[in-house]
């Protein structure tokens with residue numbers, strides 16, 4: 456759990472890194488744009504000392520290219536390698552890590568339904584998503600509280616899909632993460648998944664946690680929804696599609712997990 460805790464800190468600092476890279480990139484682009492505009496103005500007047508503006512622009516463009524290459528390398532590391540997964544077993548093995556991340560003042564409770572359907576997901580991405588959600592819950596409960604992780608089989612019907620256009624009707628495994636924290640107002644809920652949106656102080660939040668979670672859920676053909684009440688707490692509902700072993704190309708040799716439900 457110690458190395459995994461370091462992993463959480465790494466994910467948090469990677470978020471800060473992404474913010475830092477964007478900031479650096481913006482500085483370099485400012486030099487490029489400024490240099491070129493000075494060049495154009497003086498070129499028309501026949502200025503002879505123009506070469507240094509082009510040199511500065513070239514150097515900044517080179518630096519910017521290095522930064523974007525690093526960003527690309529970082530995002531490639533995050534490609535999905537989905538596998539047949541038992542969510543209950545997964546939550547069980549992750550709860551120790553989550554308990555560590557929560558600290559002493561927050562109680563962690565898991566409520567795992569029997570006969571849960573298997574899903575097809577990338578386990579390190581799912582772990583990262585649960586950690587991000589748990590860390591947000593922790594931040595919303597500075598005075599302590601309770602974090603509940605609940606799993607169940609869920610059916611999203613056509614009526615739900617109509618009122619929630621980002622979802623598709625079907626069978627899902629639901630992972631509900633509930634905290635007893637500060638809650639969110641409607642404006643925060645509306646923007647919570649936006650990259651770089653944060654209500655936490657400078658140097659506290661990066662605004663990248665929920666956008667990462669959202670990206671993972673969408674890539675997994677799932678659905679995520681926020682239920683929150685100011686002063687009461689928040690429930691994040693993550694729906695991952697039910698997986699049938701026969702659905703997956705190249706998944707021969709995978710032992711299907713027994714399920715109690717049809």
Ligand code: ADP
Nearest residue numbers: 591592595653654655660661662663664665689
């Ligand atoms: P960050 O945690 O860096 O602020 P996130 O994308 O993870 O970035 O979250 C965006 C915002 O959504 C947070 O700043 C906070 O206002 C709100 N939020 C997310 N989860 C919760 C929660 N469990 N309780 C209250 N507010 C939350």
